[in-house]
Amino acid sequence: MKIAFYGSSLLSSYWNGAATYYRGILRELSARGHDITFYEPDAFDRQQHRDMDSPDWARVIVYPATVDGLNGVMNEAAHADVVVKASGVGVFDDELLDGVMRRARAGAVRIFWDVDAAATLDEMRADPAHPVRSALPGLDLVLTYGGGNPVTRAYQEFGARECIPVYNALDPGTHFPVPPDPRFACDLAFLGNRLPDREARVEEFFLKPAALLPERPFLVGGNGWETKAMPANVRHRGHVYTAEHNAFNCTPLAVLNIARDSMAHIGFSPATRVFEAAGAAACLITDAWEGIELFLTPNKEVLVARDGQDVAEHLSALTPELARNIGQAALARVRLEHSYALRGAQVDGILREHGAKVAQRQDQMERA
Structure with a gap:
């Protein structure tokens, strides 16, 4: 099937946590015979911080973040068998959703792929006219990044035909164990x-244990933390490119996952970082959220913390062997x-099933 996918970015993970998710799924779809074109705007300096060249398993169209650029790529939707608009593109999100779905041909499968369903659902509850x-x-x-039955039920209550x-x-070809790297050495x-919507949880689950364990070295990576006041034993690394994630995960005694407020509230939403860390055989400590046992077994495959005190206690009891x-x-x-x-x-399987359903529905309409 010919897929037109409108998302934030495939080529850059800069301010774009969904990049690894898109790459993993779309590469596999290509291997199963699908023809993929990914449309991403030139926005938020992502193109200046690419961590991947254009792949051979998808055609990537980078368009100007302007009205003319938008109109040009929206017209491409008419040539696809499957039209996907992802949430969180960052520019012209509402116009993209309306425009590509209206331009899609009659027999195309129309999909909204929500990579932050909890936040989107909150917005829809507050706004009856939400796009x-x-x-x-x-x-x-509707496809979602996670959320389990609570998200599925909520979307269906809002009128979605189906939500999965x-x-x-x-x-495993991208995230795997590697030798330690002294740049990321810490506990x-x-x-x-x-x-x-994550800062307060970072203060509780990361900065609080750092303050409780002043003799232990801590490391934070990612954008935006350079202006945040932190304990003296916390070192800031800045943006960590995808190619460095394995070393980042393999080197410390443990790595920490902290969900965003909305994801933690609804549960059943493991972040990409959970699987990246596990794939590198890192010892992962995660904040508590409903559904973790569906992915990793607490105390055997992951350590679960209810608060910063729990994080500090896990770290204090952790040996290299454990x-x-x-x-x-x-x-x-x-x-x-x-x-x-x-x-x-x-x-x-989902695309082929719904492609057949849409074709049958279109055939019935033409016969009527």
Whole structure:
């Protein structure tokens, strides 16, 4: 099937946490015979911070973040069998959703792919005229980055024909164990951009344990933290490119996952970082959220913390041997049950099933 995918960026993970997710799934779809074109705007300095060249498994169109640039790529939707508008493109999101779905041909499968469903649902509850809410009756399907049954039910209550979670996963060809790198040496590392709906949780789960354990070295990577006041034992690394993630995850005694407020509230939403860390056999400490056991087993494959005190206690009790055992168990689990090969097979089946449904519906309309 010919897929037109409108998203934030495939080529750059800069201020774009969904990049690894897009890459993993779209590469697998290409391997299953789909013809993919990814449309991304030249915005937020992402093109100046690329961490991937244009791949051979997708054609990437970078368009100017202008009205003319927008109109040019929206017209391309008419040539696709599947039209996907992802959330969080960052510029002209509302215009893109309306424009590409209206331009899609009659027999195309129309999909909204929500990579922050909890936040989108909150917005729709607050705004009866929200563009996504208005678009749902004309869409064939909503796919989400996670959220489980709570997100599925909520989307269906808003009028979605069907909503299916497609979770993050591991690409074992990208994320795997590597030798330690002294640049990332520490006892606990956290990687994530500074975002308003996560900052309070970073203060609780990362900065509080750093203050409780002043003799232990901590490391934070990601954009935006350079202006944040931190304890003296916390070192700031800045943006960490995808090619450096393995070393970032393999070097510390443990790495920390901190969900955004909306993701933690709704649960069933493991971040990409969870699978990247597990794929590198890192010892992962995560903040508590509902559904973690569907992905990793607490105390065996992951350590779960209810607050900053728990993080500090986990770190104090952690030995290199225990950390290695937890990391190896996590690696075995995600390779077996949470690979992008499995996610790609899932999405391939979804697209083919809905392609047949749309074709049947279109045939019935033409016969009527």
